[in-house]
Amino acid sequence: MRLQTELCGIKLSNPTVLASGIMGITASSMGLIAENGAGAITMKSINTEGKTGHPNPIAITFDGGMLNAVGLPNKGIKETLEEIKEFKEQCSAPLFASIFAQSVDEFAELTKQLYKAQIDAIEINISCPNCDDEFGKPFSCSPITAAKATAACKEYAAVPLFVKLTPNVPNIQEIAKAVEAAGASAITAINTVPGMMIDIHTRSPILFNKSGGLSGPAIKPIALKCVYDIYEAVKIPIIGTGGIMTGQDAIEMMMAGATVVGIGSAVYWRDIDVFKKVCREMDVVLEKEGFTSVKEVVGLAHK
Numbered sequence: 001m002r003l004q005t006e007l008c009g010i011k012l013s014n015p016t017v018l019a020s021g022i023m024g025i026t027a028s029s030m031g032l033i034a035e036n037g038a039g040a041i042t043m044k045s046i047n048t049e050g051k052t053g054h055p056n057p058i059a060i061t062f063d064g065g066m067l068n069a070v071g072l073p074n075k076g077i078k079e080t081l082e083e084i085k086e087f088k089e090q091c092s093a094p095l096f097a098s099i100f101a102q103s104v105d106e107f108a109e110l111t112k113q114l115y116k117a118q119i120d121a122i123e124i125n126i127s128c129p130n131c132d133d134e135f136g137k138p139f140s141c142s143p144i145t146a147a148k149a150t151a152a153c154k155e156y157a158a159v160p161l162f163v164k165l166t167p168n169v170p171n172i173q174e175i176a177k178a179v180e181a182a183g184a185s186a187i188t189a190i191n192t193v194p195g196m197m198i199d200i201h202t203r204s205p206i207l208f209n210k211s212g213g214l215s216g217p218a219i220k221p222i223a224l225k226c227v228y229d230i231y232e233a234v235k236i237p238i239i240g241t242g243g244i245m246t247g248q249d250a251i252e253m254m255m256a257g258a259t260v261v262g263i264g265s266a267v268y269w270r271d272i273d274v275f276k277k278v279c280r281e282m283d284v285v286l287e288k289e290g291f292t293s294v295k296e297v298v299g300l301a302h303k
């Protein structure tokens, strides 16, 4: 009961949300995530026609987390609509589709195609470090392109629209304000952080793509600061994502200003039931600190 919450009018049994790119592909994998306690599920990002990913090596772990350049492999909108249908026939957990595109028009078209799908929200991924827009960098690097992509989707969205931001900008507040003004219902922060690892023996970057996106504990302080800054700049809710491994991490992220928390890499380290584990741990912290609802902690770090 203490963990029940709400995001843009969507009721969640708890504030843990599967982050995009980790298992949210087929109806059966998403069913498993729901069974293991996620309050909501974000699907892997898709585009119109689908895409093959990068060749191996695509991911490597290290003490602080993970570096990946998977390259957004996906089967495209048509097959994804089938997976959504199948999932919703067997499970009532809130489901968020995630889309990425090379142009503003493709973003609008994808949103149109999701119009009749039984999804609870659409997240637009304008921030993948491994995917360029038509100008050669992610849409979320400029308030102008971020707002254009948001407005194009807003026009056709039948459900709340979440916009996912990169931390790799000088001023995330101006991007957050721009997407809020363009119609975003919520902001997801953050996507992975650009990074590289080098192999001494081969004298070259380890990933085939050379660079990739960092995730996991190493990026938690970056994510906390982004969420803290965004909370001061906008009124819409934030899905705080980046380095959440434990219930303690989740409460910190909510105190920074997140309404709910995204969990990605922790599925690898703590297994698929990480959602149940994080919820149990959150409950212990809330009890100890004297809170009756998880909603009470949102934004508490702002004095």
Ligand SMILES: Cc1cc2nc3c(=O)[nH]c(=O)nc-3n(C[C@H](O)[C@H](O)[C@H](O)COP(=O)(O)O)c2cc1C
Pocket: 019, 020, 021, 022, 044, 045, 059, 066, 068, 070, 072, 098, 125, 128, 164, 190, 191, 192, 214, 215, 216, 217, 219, 241, 242, 243, 244, 262, 263, 264, 265, 266
């Ligand atoms: C292997 C992998 C694949 C990912 N794929 C996507 C994706 O398709 N779309 C997206 O918006 N984010 C993607 N992400 C980013 C995550 O959703 C999340 O923003 C990031 O990993 C930070 O959260 P974490 O530290 O809990 O993993 C991916 C991350 C990983 C590790």
